[in-house]
Amino acid sequence: MPDSEQITLSVEAGIAIVKLANPPVNVLGAAVRQAVAGTLRRLATEPDVRAIVLGAEGRTFCAGADITEFGKQTVAPFLPDLIAAFDVIDKPIVAAIDGAALGGGLELVLGCHARIAGRAARLGLPEVTLGVLPGAGGTQRLPRLIGAVPALHLMTDGKPIPAEAALPLGLVDAVAEGDVLAAATAHARSLIGRPLRRTRDLTDRIGPSADFEAAAASVLAREPHNPAVAACVDMVRAAFDLPFDAALAEERACFLRLLHDDRSKALRYAFFAERQAAHVPGLPAGTAPRPMSRAVVVGAGTMGVGIAMCFANAGIPVTVTDTDDEAVRRGLARAAETYAVSVKRGSLTPEARNARLALLQGRVGMAAAAEADVVIEAVFEEMDIKRAVFAELDRIVRPGAVLATNTSFLNVDQIAAATGRPQDVLGLHFFSPANVMRLLEVVRGQHTAPDVLATAMQLGRTLQKVPVVVGVCRGFVGNRMLAVRSAQVERLLLEGALPEQIDAAITRFGFRMGPCAMGDLAGLDVGWRARRAVGIVAPVSDALCEAGRFGQKTGLGFFRYEAGGRTPHTDPAVAALIAEVSERHSVPRRAISAEEIVERLTFPMINEGARILEERIAARPGDIDVIWLNGYGWPAWRGGPMFHADLVGPARIAARLGEMATMSGDETLRPAALLQAAAAHGGFAGLAGARP
Ligand code: 3HC
Ligand code: NAI
Numbered sequence: 076m077p078d079s080e081q082i083t084l085s086v087e088a089g090i091a092i093v094k095l096a097n098p099p100v101n102v103l104g105a106a107v108r109q110a111v112a113g114t115l116r117r118l119a120t121e122p123d124v125r126a127i128v129l130g131a132e133g134r135t136f137c138a139g140a141d142i143t144e145f146g147k148q149t150v151a152p153f154l155p156d157l158i159a160a161f162d163v164i165d166k167p168i169v170a171a172i173d174g175a176a177l178g179g180g181l182e183l184v185l186g187c188h189a190r191i192a193g194r195a196a197r198l199g200l201p202e203v204t205l206g207v208l209p210g211a212g213g214t215q216r217l218p219r220l221i222g223a224v225p226a227l228h229l230m231t232d233g234k235p236i237p238a239e240a241a242l243p244l245g246l247v248d249a250v251a252e253g254d255v256l257a258a259a260t261a262h263a264r265s266l267i268g269r270p271l272r273r274t275r276d277l278t279d280r281i282g283p284s285a286d287f288e289a290a291a292a293s294v295l296a297r298e299p300h301n302p303a304v305a306a307c308v309d310m311v312r313a314a315f316d317l318p319f320d321a322a323l324a325e326e327r328a329c330f331l332r333l334l335h336d337d338r339s340k341a342l343r344y345a346f347f348a349e350r351q352a353a354h355v356p357g358l359p360a361g362t363a364p365r366p367m368s369r370a371v372v373v374g375a376g377t378m379g380v381g382i383a384m385c386f387a388n389a390g391i392p393v394t395v396t397d398t399d400d401e402a403v404r405r406g407l408a409r410a411a412e413t414y415a416v417s418v419k420r421g422s423l424t425p426e427a428r429n430a431r432l433a434l435l436q437g438r439v440g441m442a443a444a445a446e447a448d449v450v451i452e453a454v455f456e457e458m459d460i461k462r463a464v465f466a467e468l469d470r471i472v473r474p475g476a477v478l479a480t481n482t483s484f485l486n487v488d489q490i491a492a493a494t495g496r497p498q499d500v501l502g503l504h505f506f507s508p509a510n511v512m513r514l515l516e517v518v519r520g521q522h523t524a525p526d527v528l529a530t531a532m533q534l535g536r537t538l539q540k541v542p543v544v545v546g547v548c549r550g551f552v553g554n555r556m557l558a559v560r561s562a563q564v565e566r567l568l569l570e571g572a573l574p575e576q577i578d579a580a581i582t583r584f585g586f587r588m589g590p591c592a593m594g595d596l597a598g599l600d601v602g603w604r605a606r607r608a609v610g611i612v613a614p615v616s617d618a619l620c621e622a623g624r625f626g627q628k629t630g631l632g633f634f635r636y637e638a639g640g641r642t643p644h645t646d647p648a649v650a651a652l653i654a655e656v657s658e659r660h661s662v663p664r665r666a667i668s669a670e671e672i673v674e675r676l677t678f679p680m681i682n683e684g685a686r687i688l689e690e691r692i693a694a695r696p697g698d699i700d701v702i703w704l705n706g707y708g709w710p711a712w713r714g715g716p717m718f719h720a721d722l723v724g725p726a727r728i729a730a731r732l733g734e735m736a737t738m739s740g741d742e743t744l745r746p747a748a749l750l751q752a753a754a755a756h757g758g759f760a761g762l763a764g765a766r767p
Pocket of ligand 1: 100135137138140141143177178180182201202205208210211213347350351
């Protein structure tokens with residue numbers, strides 16, 4: 076029997092080995108489904124074949140359904156039918172799972188009669204992260220195989236689990252130490268002639284319905300915005316209440332309904348935008364990154380220590396430096412405390428903690444940089460200090476090492492110009508807390524060499540970040556748009572809104588935290604000092620700081636905090652203070668609706684996003700969205716500001732911005748040319764080629 080281009084087939088001593096062969100991640104597109112269905116049909120009647128092993132070529136067993144087919148016309152067999160066909164084959168089918176089996180890939184595995192996993196296997200149903208549910212029988216087969224409660228958690232967490240966690244759940248029958256295919260082949264042989272264990276027929280593992288209902292209630296309370304989570308709950312309940320085939324039909328209908336929900340469209344768009352961000356325009360294909368085995372971080376403050384921990388977490392030796400012993404000691408102590416909290420919480424073993432701490436060293440002065448492949452500067456946000464650090468690094472660092480600055484706002488080209496090697500310099504803008512936040516803005520300077528950029532992108536992935544390339548401008552993409560939003564917060568407060576109203580409107584929109592509570596968390600004095608340095612006035616925020624209200628650190632900011640507490644409480648003193656500032660500035664106060672608050676905070680950001688695209692600071696609308704989703708808490712199910720713009724309609728946004736500009740006299744609010752173009756052409760995604 077010949078191989079198809081999408082699978083490979085070999086038959087040895089009565090065992091057929093079918094392998095998915097659709098690089099890079101073996102998605103189950105139409106051609107693969109046809110190849111598997113046709114081959115299994117033939118093998119079912121082939122007298123020399125007694126059992127079948129289903130494996131895969133490459134590092135990933137199977138990434139599931141081909142998401143690019145979603146919402147488009149596709150051809151039979153559909154995935155549920157392909158898997159249902161396993162049930163009419165009366166020869167054992169055993170899955171040999173090496174690498175990730177996700178979504179439809181795991182559902183394929185659930186349709187088999189037994190499952191053998193390799194040590195590196197990861198199994199999961201991430202569909203909810205795309206706003207859909209497992210739509211190829213997973214909602215019915217999984218509860219029957221491992222029980223309703225663990226099945227519900229696997230589906231609604233969306234996170235894959237490793238082979239050793241899958242074994243006690245009964246999700247796999249064995250974990251092979253060596254050759255997974257050989258172990259699965261041996262297992263298949265042992266099943267020949269024995270009754271087949273079809274997942275659809277299992278009745279003894281689903282567990283009590285009361286336990287499921289209790290788990291369902293807590294899951295629903297945790298995830299109010301994602302309709303896919305509620306759908307998973309309904310479908311697992313159906314596993315108790317409906318016959319298997321009726322429940323499958325219900326699952327299919329539910330899947331198709333969710334597919335057309337804007338929230339799922341947003342999540343799928345975000346999935347591809349994140350992957351597209353990895354492809355850097357203008358970076359020649361195959362540009363080899365520079366070696367990266369030893370790092371130095373200059374500055375042992377909040378960011379420096381967090382960044383150093385990222386390296387230690389990734390197994391890369393790192394030295395963090397500062398100007399005196401005490402600063403170094405404090406920095407290392409902070410890293411140790413953070414790891415101790417993780418150990419206490421159970422998310423890190425003591426051994427892993429010790430291994431990380433062993434990779435993390437502290438030194439006074441910058442001499443350690445001489446040995447480094449990459450140096451990341453995280454000293455005070457002042458140009459003169461940063462330039463002095465880079466000039467010294469230029470003297471001591473070996474040729475070819477990558478020199479990066481973690482500046483939030485400053486001009487990377489001016490920093491690079493302090494060295495004689497601007498081609499080796501770029502920005503690596505981490506977000507606080509650096510050891511937690513996934514976003515990494517990679518700031519490409521005017522002279523940054525292609526292989527330095529390639530190194531930064533690879534380093535970002537090694538540090539488990541989402542790296543996005545941006546250009547040089549004040550605040551790059553994220554902070555530049557944030558500044559526009561902050562200006563609107565100020566304006567809204569002055570015109571009549573209160574901090575609690577602004578935060579309530581924006582959390583209802585989907586952010587976990589409002590801008591006022593966020594300001595309190597970061598410390599209002601930080602922005603105050605930065606504004607004073609450049610002569611910018613923010614009447615309300617300035618007045619709060621002048622009254623000693625710096626945020627959580629002083630117990631008072633936009634809100635009031637109990638001693639040691641982090642919960643914001645409305646403070647009447649703030650309402651009085653703001654009213655007094657409005658009066659002083661002769662701004663009449665009025666009631667401002669939640670809808671107006673959301674529009675005034677998001678539309679100017681979208682406008683700034685359009686300018687950022689015009690200036691080519693970001694290459695694609697998707698890159699801006701990836702930044703806001705991963706660095707600033709934009710709700711994932713709203714896809715990011717530029718995706719949101721397409722949903723709301725650029726024409727409406729442009730019109731509202733025009734009104735806002737007229738009302739406020741702030742000409743920067745006039746819609747950017749690209750926003751006008753998007754309004755005429757129906758959206759940003761189409762305009763600039765982001766894949767929705
Ligand atoms: N459909 C279409 N394309 C996919 C895909 C999928 N399910 N999964 C990955 N790809 C593409 C990526 O877009 C990327 O394309 P590019 O090279 O053009 O940018 C390429 O495959 C490689 O992907 P990654 O860069 O993500 O590769 P990694 O090796 O870093 O990660 C992975 C591999 C962990 C499998 C990761 O790709 C992943 O998480 N994929 C999605 C898994 C998923 O969500 N599956 C559920 C799909 S929905 C489903 O199955 C519905 C069913 O219930 C009916
Ligand atoms: P920080 O004040 O906590 O730490 C700065 C550290 O640099 C201090 O320990 C200081 O002693 C040290 N330092 C100063 N001059 C030095 C020199 N010449 N050599 C060695 N060490 C020196 O500041 P933070 O918050 O860590 O910020 C550092 C940089 O990161 C700044 O550029 C900031 O804009 C940027 N950043 C800050 C974020 C935040 O949320 N705090 C987020 C992203 C970037």
